[in-house]
Amino acid sequence: MRLSIWIPGILGILGPIVIPISHMVVLWFYWQNYARFVDRRFCSCSCWDTVFKGTYESGIASYKHLYFNATENTMKIWILTVIAIIALYECAKHLISLMILKSVRYSMIFLFCLSIFSHYYGWWAFLNYYNDDFYSQWNHQMFFTITELLSTSVVFHLANLENIVTPRKVLSVVGIAILHIVASGFDQFIANVFKGEGLLHQVHINLNGIRFYLQNFYNINQQIYMPFTFPITPYKTLETLSTSPMHTNIILTCTHTDIHTKHTYTIQ
Template sequence: MEIMLKKVLCTMLATCGSNIFGFLAPLVIPPLHIAFIYYFWQDFARDVDKQYCSCSCWDTVFKGSYESGVASYKHMYFNATSNTLKIWVTIVLGVIVFYETVKHLAWLGFQKHLRWRMFILFMTAVFSHYYSWWVYINYWNDDFYSQWYHQFFFSATELISTILVVHLADDRNPITRRKAFGIVSIALLHILAGGWDQFVTNVVRGEGYAHQVVRDLGFMIPDVLHVIIPLCSLETKGAYSLPGAGLRDPDLKTDLILFRPMLMLYFIKVVSFTSIHESKTAITTVK
């Protein structure tokens, strides 16, 4: 009876604890983000005269008969448009997925099944996912789409990588070479594409602003860890389980074949970025 009671109490503690962690994660990060932005961009902030300011870009639909036309100060405005619906769906999905993921990882921790190396990888990837989530909200909010596919490449591949990481966070799931290879290959693509894109210019050459340097380091350091940690965590059963350990490895050829689509995505990404950069340069030259 005592053992059963302990099991029930432990289960209740794990359930409540995981729910609390899942609740706190999406609750805390956005305010931290705003505080972070304010730290870097406080010089661009201006005082708002709440008594005399107005907004003529608001359709005032959700206010109905209470307010119409040019509106007075509000802490939040939103128009009744299709983009507002997309933004709302993105916000809800992001919060739910983040809540459920953190709750799942916390549950694994309470049950002592959490693989801490994979948990570290997940924590380092939070910034990338939050950045993508925030960027898409701003794309729809600003009707700015020139970087949509450029960002989608990173968002989609990062999502695939994190799904593998969360799966491997359960120590009952073995870290096979194929799973580790998937995480590592995506990280390498991000390192190559990110280095080609912004990292070299902003960080290595020192041409970026402080917030750009912090942002690019926030992308690059997790990608490097996504290469190192899976390789160090790889579970092997013999010498021939290692990639390239011998020609008798029957799965190596299959893994390389599976890697081809990732290479194609990278080259498509590089070509598209180069063409966009050249077109921008041409436009600037004409101007």
């Protein structure tokens, strides 16, 4: 088998592996001075139902790296996580395949990479809502997640050079980006950061939100600029048509090639 068949799958799986590990490393780096010391020899957990341990362990459990109870919310967390991992893997594999085939808009690849953090944040937020039974921000996060999915779907679609850029597609991405900037800016960022009304973790989260704003600003700039950037590939030929031994026609042909859609227009 050709190596190109295996490369998309191998590289595609790196995302689900690397992103959560990077998340844990970054959190540990910023929060290590505020974290509680855990003594594994004497700590215990009385909130664990030990269903998945069966007869091996019951009552108050000893230290575990991961606790999970056999509840409805645990099932929801598992389903959400599986869907997120498979979606990221399949999207990454498809985009890498397009890169190998040289049928990709790299600007859209960059936009897609910028949007990964937003979706990862959404997955992490919903996981914590289910895990903590905390739902006061559910609708708020659902709005951002759904609109971000719509925007990323358009970007993912436009990453393929065979898919034509249209004003409707561009407007959908730009409109959602502007909506996110306005909504998130007035919602939490100004109050928590500029006015100093947020706690330490809220300020930290909203400072990370600067990346979210930069992503949306880039979305707006890229989508507005892209439809008007169709470089012309000049190509001139002299074609001689002999209609008679004494008469010759010289035709100047100029072709315009759209590098995004690969459509060629000929003007004579």
